Amino acid sequence: MNEMMNNIEKEMNQLLQRLFPINRSITGSGVRETLKILQEVVPLKMTEFSSGEDVFDWTIPNEWFIRDAYIKDSKGNKIIDFNKTNLCVMNYSQGISKTMSYQELLPHLYTLPSLPDAIPYRTTYYNQNWGFCVSYKQFQQFNEEANYEVLIDAEHKPGSLTIGEYYIQGNSKIEYLISTYICHPSLANDNLSGPILTAFLARELSKKRTRHSYRFVFVPETIGAIAYCAKNESKIKKIDSGFVVTCVGGPGNFSYKQSYNPNHYLNKLIVKIFNEQKLEYIEYPFNIFGSDERQYSSPGIGLNIVSIHKDKYQEYLYYHTSLDNLEFVKAKYIYETFAIYVRVIDLLEKNVKYRTTQNKCEVMLSKRDLYPKTGGMLFQSVSAQPDEFNEVKAIQWLLFYCDGKQTLLDIAIKINMDIEYLYVVAEKIKEKGLLIQVK
Ligand code: ZN
Numbered sequence: 001m002n003e004m005m006n007n008i009e010k011e012m013n014q015l016l017q018r019l020f021p022i023n024r025s026i027t028g029s030g031v032r033e034t035l036k037i038l039q040e041v042v043p044l045k046m047t048e049f050s051s052g053e054d055v056f057d058w059t060i061p062n063e064w065f066i067r068d069a070y071i072k073d074s075k076g077n078k079i080i081d082f083n084k085t086n087l088c089v090m091n092y093s094q095g096i097s098k099t100m101s102y103q104e105l106l107p108h109l110y111t112l113p114s115l116p117d118a119i120p121y122r123t124t125y126y127n128q129n130w131g132f133c134v135s136y137k138q139f140q141q142f143n144e145e146a147n148y149e150v151l152i153d154a155e156h157k158p159g160s161l162t163i164g165e166y167y168i169q170g171n172s173k174i175e176y177l178i179s180t181y182i183c184h185p186s187l188a189n190d191n192l193s194g195p196i197l198t199a200f201l202a203r204e205l206s207k208k209r210t211r212h213s214y215r216f217v218f219v220p221e222t223i224g225a226i227a228y229c230a231k232n233e234s235k236i237k238k239i240d241s242g243f244v245v246t247c248v249g250g251p252g253n254f255s256y257k258q259s260y261n262p263n264h265y266l267n268k269l270i271v272k273i274f275n276e277q278k279l280e281y282i283e284y285p286f287n288i289f290g291s292d293e294r295q296y297s298s299p300g301i302g303l304n305i306v307s308i309h310k311d312k313y314q315e316y317l318y319y320h321t322s323l324d325n326l327e328f329v330k331a332k333y334i335y336e337t338f339a340i341y342v343r344v345i346d347l348l349e350k351n352v353k354y355r356t357t358q359n360k361c362e363v364m365l366s367k368r369d370l371y372p373k374t375g376g377m378l379f380q381s382v383s384a385q386p387d388e389f390n391e392v393k394a395i396q397w398l399l400f401y402c403d404g405k406q407t408l409l410d411i412a413i414k415i416n417m418d419i420e421y422l423y424v425v426a427e428k429i430k431e432k433g434l435l436i437q438v439k
Pocket residue numbers: 184190191313320
């Protein structure tokens with residue numbers, strides 16, 4: 001199996017193995033350790049936001065420190081052990097150390113009868129509480145008559161919230177945001193697959209001279225994205241649109257979640273790529289119950305944000321359970337989604353604005369050797385090529401539409417032509433002095 005992997009897949013697989021066991025949360029050492037490991041792929045700049053700082057309507061919480069947690073039965077056997085799986089503690093739990101009855105413990109046990117082998121993932125970031133998450137099979141072993149020794153060796157202290165950032169400067173005035181989140185503990189598709197793909201995408205782009213600029217951010221979900229927006233309003237203003245990379249490593253179908261404007265070009269571009277690769281996909285319309293597009297697309301920020309998924313959050317059976325693990329998620333699947341994202345960027349890089357050098361009446365193509373030698377034919381039969389690859393047609397439309405404002409993709413969609421072909425033709429007539437590229 002391993003020899004079938006390409007080099008990037010191998011690297012992704014090694015990262016999956018290293019990062020999966022780390023106990024992440026919205027703050028704390030797990031996030032920093034994760035970012036530090038990702039720095040081996042791409043030199044992320046780390047920034048800390050202090051606990052207590054206000055960010056729009058929210059406040060950066062105290063940092064969560066957890067050292068140990070368990071439940072022991074009356075014989076002293078650890079029946080639940082944080083060292084075996086970090087999911088067993090409700091994320092952000094308060095500390096507790098007490099021997100208690102089953103009845104007292106019961107309201108603090110979270111379980112999922114519909115998936116009896118799975119430990120559910122639960123959090124209590126903004127509500128002071130503590131809890132244990134157990135599989136339904138484990139839950140059934142508890143004895144209603146017994147007492148249990150319960151320990152969560154955890155505390156909340158002023159500290160900071162950590163984000164990672166990487167910026168690639170291009171020449172055009174167009175900048176894209178590529179955001180992912182880094183706050184889930186040992187859960188593979190949601191969310192470890194996202195930061196892994198994003199780090200490799202950043203590395204891939206860093207090797208090229210890109211036309212556009214790309215801002216990569218790695219944040220704890222929700223509070224991290226809010227903090228980023230609040231602290232970087234001038235940066236956010238420069239962004240055209242972007243992506244939230246999440247749930248990209250499952251075995252199921254591809255899908256994409258539309259941005260709030262369904263006619264935005266990023267939606268059209270993704271559909272075009274799925275179609276050209278003959279991939280089956282599911283289209284999820286925009287809604288406000290998603291990931292960090294909830295922040296970036298809020299009316300005062302207003303960015304169109306899309307996500308490409310391979311097993312979207314909330315849609316797969318193992319979502320937010322211990323079964324979203326490295327049996328379910330494979331480097332191969334992350335690589336497949338990575339290849340789609342690379343293709344998206346590749347086409348964005350060809351999505352250029354041009355302006356015509358003369359726009360009063362038609363230009364004379366024949367004197368520039370751009371028109372067939374024999375005139376008088378029906379326009380459709382000028383070339384035997386399919387319409388979408390018809391050079392004269394492409395030239396005429398480019399000269400009609402290139403006003404310095406519309407992009408090639410806008411034009412490609414209007415006239416139903418292939419964007420890469422339009423790019424080739426546009427560059428050719430640019431050489432002839434008929435178009436100027438606009439930044
Ligand atoms: Zn999640």
